[in-house]
Amino acid sequence: MKKFLLLASFLALGFTANAQFSAGATFGLPVGDADNGYTFALGLDANYMFESDSAFKYGVAAGFLTYFGDEIAGFEIDNASFLPIAAAGRYGISDKFTLGADIGYAIGLSPDGNDGGFYYRPMLIYGLNERISFNLSYSGVSVDGGTFSNIGLGVMFNL
Incomplete structure (x- = not known):
């Protein structure tokens, strides 16, 4: 039993030693269905990633995303927010460039009746340093x- 606990402790320490937390923000321009009623999108992002080898990382991502409503013919569209x-x-794919994807569920926060839905986010990342x-x-x-949907530009900070 002692050997098992010792091994489990070393594995847990190994996973946390290779983990990396990052946080940042994104500015996006709505496209598709959201283009007509929303002016821009802002997002806050957080990732907790593990390295599986030198090129691939996996983990979890969470954030807060808001589409800011436009005013059309005197009618103001409510902001739409997601988690x-x-x-x-x-x-x-190189020393500076990384391909990434987030796939999950976005919980609808506002307006009333926003039930959320399937969330996806492919991305191209440039590592400045x-x-x-x-x-x-x-x-x-x-x-x-x-x-x-939106096309966004963002910045992330490794903490």
Whole structure:
């Protein structure tokens, strides 16, 4: 039993030693269904990633995403907010560039009746240095009756 506990402790320490937490923000322009009623999108992102080898990382991603409503013919459209929770994968294609994807579910926070939906976010990441990276992404939330999607530019900070 002692050997098992010792082995489990070493494995747990090994996983946490290779884990990396990052946080950042994204500015997006709505496209598709969201293009007509929303002016821009802002997101806050957080990732907790593990390395499986030198090129591939996997983990979890969560955030907060808001689409800001437009005013059309005197009618103001409510902001739409989501809480995306996703599995995340990153694959380094060079020293500076990484391909990534987040896939999961975005919980609808506002307005009333926003039930959320399937969340997906492919991205291209440029690592400026070991602490700062920039990303270009397409983010989508498939909701009943349409899709909230945007093309975004973001910055992430490795903590």
